[in-house]
Amino acid sequence: MTRAQLLRGGWGSSKKSIIRPPWSKNEVLFIDLCSRCGACIETCPENIIILGSGKFPVVDFQKGECNFCHQCAEVCQYHAFDVKQQPWHIKIDIKDNCLSKIGVVCQSCSDVCQQNVINFSLQMGGVPSIDLNTDVCTGCGACVEVCPKNSISMKV
Incomplete structure (x- = not known):
């Protein structure tokens, strides 16, 4: 702190x-x-x-x-940034109120994710389950704005 x-x-x-x-x-x-x-x-x-x-x-x-x-x-004229390092170390976090997690078909986050961090696996007779590959997440945040339930956030 x-x-x-x-x-x-x-x-x-x-x-x-x-x-x-x-x-x-x-x-x-x-x-x-x-x-x-x-x-x-x-x-x-x-x-x-x-x-x-x-x-x-x-x-x-x-x-x-x-x-x-x-x-x-x-x-920035005050050298508060360092472009030689990674942009940041933030990753996607999906809460339990995600529509897909509560049985409603929604894949809006996957549709905008260019890094294929968010994928859905088909389930026999059910809603596709969400699969995350946070290792390739750049932290761009494209998925946050499109989520209809505000279930997605970026965490440090």
Whole structure:
């Protein structure tokens, strides 16, 4: 936990995990380097980077997916990003209220997943079961916005 999280009351267990823009340096260093100028927010072509707590940029996958264009990292004058590392270490998480998990045929997440992370196996006389291959998940978040039950999130 960072000092800022402690001072803002970020110790609660209900706290949602914060997802910074891709290629952000580790949280402590990012908070130290980021000037909160908003350049990364303004330059994001997908408009998924928004103001978060403390006016630091966060990613909101309810607005769309990341296409890994590098623009947020390139526009930063404060060196809060490192494009030599992986964009991030986030993966898909599907909750139990997923339509497919409760017996309703829905494959909207699989339809938009270009990495084939989400697949469905046919079941004899039933709803196809969901299969995840998180090893190939890039964390783009394309599946989050299309889920009709908001069952999909990205986890750090």
